Each structure stands twice: as structure tokens, then as C-alpha cells.
Amino acid sequence: MxxxxxxxxxxxxxxxxxxxxxxxxxxxxxxxxxxxxxxxxxxxxxxxxxxxxxxxxxVLAEVNGNKLQRSWRPIIMLAFGFIVIYEYFISKVFGLPPADLPTKFWDLLEIGLGGFVIGRSAEKIAGSLTSSGITLNKKSKRQ
Structure with missing residues (x-):
């Protein structure tokens, strides 16, 4: 970290x-x-x-939690990705009404992407530490 x-x-x-x-x-x-x-x-x-x-x-609670707890960030990012694809491709190709995304959507997407990358990195690090036998508590020691 x-x-x-x-x-x-x-x-x-x-x-x-x-x-x-x-x-x-x-x-x-x-x-x-x-x-x-x-x-x-x-x-x-x-x-x-x-x-x-x-x-x-x-981060450890998410890593050790159920499937929904472990995958909420990817689900949100997929939803954001779909909204962007709809706005710029699907609505134009099929003549559907545009989503008219507010500027705050882009701010939220930027924060979400940053949080996703950092959170995912932390998950990977925590996963590799716990799989190598290192516990992540105040007395960090090998098991």
C-alpha cells in the first residue's frame, strides 16, 4: 500500500x-x-x-466478504461503461434519445475510476499477502 x-x-x-x-x-x-x-x-x-x-x-472486509461485496466496484464500472457506450454509440446508431449526461456524471465517473483502480490494487495486494501467509492486523506476523 x-x-x-x-x-x-x-x-x-x-x-x-x-x-x-x-x-x-x-x-x-x-x-x-x-x-x-x-x-x-x-x-x-x-x-x-x-x-x-x-x-x-x-478493504479486507470486502476481500473476505461474499461475492457481491467483492464485485461491487466492477459492477458499478460496468454500469458507467454502459451509460457512456449508450450515450455515444447506441443512441446515435439506433436513433434513440440521448442520455443527456450532466457534468457531475463525469466527475462521478472520474472518482469511481480512481477508486476502482486504487481499490482493486489494494484488493490484489491484500489477497497476495493473505495467500502468502501474512496476516494483516496490528501485530502483522507470519502464520
Missing amino acids: GLFNGIKGGLIKETGNAVSGIIDKLVTTDKERLTLQKEIMDVINIFAGKMMDVQRDI
Whole structure:
């Protein structure tokens, strides 16, 4: 999950920089400033770690769930694909009314495609880890 770690790292860095700027304005001594920055960054790191744990648990629940839980993303993407094919090919070839897709549809499609690719990658990684005997819990160890 290198991509997720990169996102987490960027989020932590940006938040830390913002907090450091505020602390620099409010605190005058270097010792207090460093202590406050460390405490706040510790809280941010704990929160980001918990967020990653929740995301991991969701992916694992989908991977280990029933067939519908494992295949909801492909089903949605197939539906989106059909809508696009209908709009640009079927409606024109057969003289059917166009779907008149709103701009928000394209935003949703873009988000869905990004989520599908990331989610599918996470599924593959989780599947390969569990099939190789690695458990994905807080004490990640070989079985």
C-alpha cells in the first residue's frame, strides 16, 4: 500500500507545516515550540495511523466478504461503461434519445475510476499477502 503511505505522509507533512506556522506565531521560546510541535505531530501520526487501519479493515472486509461485496466496484464500472457506450454509440446508431449526461456524471465517473483502480490494487495486494501467509492486523506476523 505504498500509494496510501505516500498520501498519508503528504497529509502529515502539510498538516505539520501548517501547525508549525501557527506555533511559531504563538510561542516565543524554542524549547516550548519544539515540545508543542512534537506533541501535535504525535497526535496527527496517531490519527493518521488509525485512519489507515480503518481503510485497511474495509478493504479486507470486502476481500473476505461474499461475492457481491467483492464485485461491487466492477459492477458499478460496468454500469458507467454502459451509460457512456449508450450515450455515444447506441443512441446515435439506433436513433434513440440521448442520455443527456450532466457534468457531475463525469466527475462521478472520474472518482469511481480512481477508486476502482486504487481499490482493486489494494484488493490484489491484500489477497497476495493473505495467500502468502501474512496476516494483516496490528501485530502483522507470519502464520
